Amino acid sequence: MQFKDTLKISVKGLSTHRGRSLLTILGIVIGITSITLVNAIGDSAKSMILSEVEGLGSNNVFILPGKQPTGPSDFGGSILNNSLTNRDLESLNKKSNVPDALDVAPIVFGPVVASRESEIYSTMVIGTSPEIFNIYGLGIDQGEMFTADDVTQASDNVVIGKKVADQLFGQSDVIGEKIKFKDNNFRVIGLLQEKGQSPFVNFDEVILAPYTTAQQHVLGFRYIQRIAITATSPEAIDGMIKDIEATLRDNHNITDPKDDDFYVTTMKDLANSVSTVTDILTILLGSVAGISLVVGGVGIMNIMLVSVTERTREIGLRKALGATNGDILKQFLTEAVILTVLGGITGIIFGVGLSYLATVAANRIWGLNFPFTIPISGIILGVTVSTAIGFIFGIYPARQASKRSPMDALRYE
Amino acid sequence: MALISVKNLSKIYETDGAETVGLKNVDLIINEGEFVAIVGPSGSGKSTLLQVLGCLDRPTSGEYMLDGKNLQDYNDKELAEVRNKKMGFVFQQFNLLPRQSVLENIKLPLIYAGINEPERTRVAQEMVDLVELQDRADFFTTKLSGGQKQRVAIARALANNPKIIFADEPTGSLDSKSGEIILNFLQALNDKGHTIVLVTHESYVADSAKRIIHIRDGNIEKDEPVINRRIISKEGFKR
Known part of the structure; x- marks a missing residue:
């Protein structure tokens, strides 16, 4: 049949x-x-x-404090770790230490409630350096970005995202206006171009401040939570990571890589x-x-x-x-x-x-x-x-x- | 020549440890071309005999030779082939597949015989013509009268041109006129050389056969030729 x-x-x-x-x-x-x-x-x-x-650019690496997480339970620990310092940042910025680094930007962050007159907005402050613009491909819509001098002086100049501006100022002009958070007044010197969601952060919804300012006047700690570095080329990444590790181990007096109190993660790792x-x-x-x-x-x-x-x-x-x-x-x-x-x-x-x-x-x-x-x-x-x-x-x-x-x-x- | 030859055939049913005797040491020979009616009261074992002879059931013991072959050693698959190629069945309840056409019902044994289209349709059409249902060939079988259904069943039984046709109370569900038509067909088939084994409890049906076997309590009580055979119609098939 x-x-x-x-x-x-x-x-x-x-x-x-x-x-x-x-x-x-x-x-x-x-x-x-x-x-x-x-x-x-x-x-x-x-x-x-x-x-x-991938939109973030494959040339970027991030340095995070703490041990490389091996399971979901390790993630919480790394956020609280304070092993990365401003001194590390300075060392990494030296061309002699990490020759392939194009841009180095520290990142510190924390939640704040920003207010202007009667308007309030719950948001996040990101303390960083001007290099963040190159790393994340950000643009200025109005005004200007804070400078290296602002960082050195821990000035009160901040740049805000589009949504923050909409919430606090509505239609009116924002440049030169004052906003307040954590009992301090800050001056808005720039408005970011609208960008939408980036990985793990929406720049439309944050306030960018010099990291020194953020550390001293907003967050109240002296360490760094992330360091973002762009390599000169994708091929240079592997060598650059080795340089970064050597520099930081030297700073932290670490001889055995097993004792590392930081780790470097690439966009590929993230993906x-x-x-x-x-x-x-x-x-x-x-x-x-x-x-x-x-x-x-x-x-x-x-x-x-x-x-x-x-x-x-x-x-x-x-x-x-x-x-x-x-x-x-x-x-x-x-x-x-x-x-x-x-x-x-x-x-x-x-x-x-x-x-x-x-x-x-x-x-x-x-x-x-x-x-x-x-x-x-x-x-x-x-x-x-x-x-x-x-x-x-x-x-x-x-x-x-x-x-x-x-x-x-x-x-x- | 002996088409069917059984010796010492017994069939014992066992339900919940209680044994019921269906057949007891039956000896029987049926030759090619015979028209045998098996009669007996209900529970006598006549249906059991038909089931065993028709390879629908296996005997508990005894020997069954069909067409010179000993069926005892046959496995289920071989028995299926014997039923398919050498036997045709006509049941009291017609047992046609509903929601399928007359032609499709007749094709069933041909499908299981491995015959392909278009041969399948050609043979089925021929069978439809034989039982004079040309104008009903594409009807669903549910749309037919009882007599017509039984004619489809006969056509189906003939599809593989079997040697023997087993008919289990073929007129039992029919009015007398339709019953006569069916008996006429069976007689005509017998005239053409098919061996017919028919189970009935009605004597006028049995009288249309050539030989009557009386069964009682699983035994052959009487085996006699029909003296005054009832010929339904001398014409046989119209064509």
Whole structure:
């Protein structure tokens, strides 16, 4: 008996019970829909974050205090660590120490509530040096950036983001105006160009101040939380990292790299860890969706068993007319696989459709630049998994069917 | 020549430890071209005999030779092939597949015989013509009358040109007129050389056969030729 005929018989069998077939595949449809959706959104989120990380420039490295985190629990520790100092910054700025460094900018940051007259705005102060502009590709819309002199003198000149300006000043001019936070007055000398979300920071929503000012008058500590460095070229990065490590170890009197109280991370490292996190999330959510697939599969097995009992006479008749056990097994297994594959395809269509709606909604509501990607991996996974479920949960009912006696054809209801 | 030859055939059913005897040491020979009616009261074992002879069930013990082959050693797959190629079945309840056309029903044994299109359609069409249902060939079987359904069943039984046709109360669900048409077909098939084994409990049906086997309590009680055979129609097939 040819497979073509088995297929035809199975399709006939299913279309005879159309309503039931539809209900049967519902569980699979839901499961595959959620798997596709999770995959699609995971892919979109990943490509969005990665494109932003890459937008930062692949020449940048960041020095962070503390030990290189090896697991999620280490991250908290590194923020509180105070091993990077202003002296380190000075050493790194020396060409003789790190010849390949183009721009070096320290970063200190902390939350503040900024106010101007009756307007207040909860935001973040980033203390840095003018080199931050080159590193992050920032631009000035009005006024000017603070200078190296401002840093040396720990002046009260600050540059604010577009949103900060909108919140505190509305439509009116901002240059030369005063704003207040942490009981100190600051003078706005510049307005940043609107930039949107950058990795981990939205410059539209922050106040930039000289890092010395931020340390002394705002945050109240003397260490540095991050140092961002741009290399002269991508090829120079590896050598530059070695120079950075040597300089800092020298400063910190460290001989064994195991004792490092800082670590250097590149954009590539960042991209990798972002990928890892989104992958883990996708897998996690996908496994939750996978459970619904198992439930769907059990549902199919259940209905197929009922179907086998109901169609005892048909099975008996087919056997009386010459169908072998194998023919009957193939017929019912094919029915199960057709059901799950149909459910899988429907689920993929729903999943892709929903993820498209989700990206549109995310872009509209949160103003994200969330790309819609056809989740190829999700589609392949969906088809494979639904086929597999058809086989796994179809084999038992199909075996039960094939074991029926041809005598059943003669039994009268 | 002996088409069917059984010796010492027994069939014992076991349900919940209680044994029920279906057949007890039955010896029987049916030659090619015979038209045998198996009669007996209900529970006598006549259906069991038909099931065992039709390879729908295996005997508990005894020897079954069909067409010179000993079926005892046959596995399920080989028995399926025997049913498919050498036997045709007509059931009281017709057992047609609903929501499928007359032609598709007749094609079933051909599919399991591995016969491909267009040969399959050609043979099925021929069978439809034989049972005079040309104008119903594409009808769903649910749209047919009882008599027409049984004619489809006969056409289906004949599709692989089997040597024997087993008919289990073929007229049991029909009015007498339709029943006569079916018996007429069976007689005509027998005239063409097919061996017919028919189970019935109605004597007028049995009288249309050539030989009657009386079964009681799993034993052959009486085995006799029909003296005054009822010939339904001398014409046989119209064509």
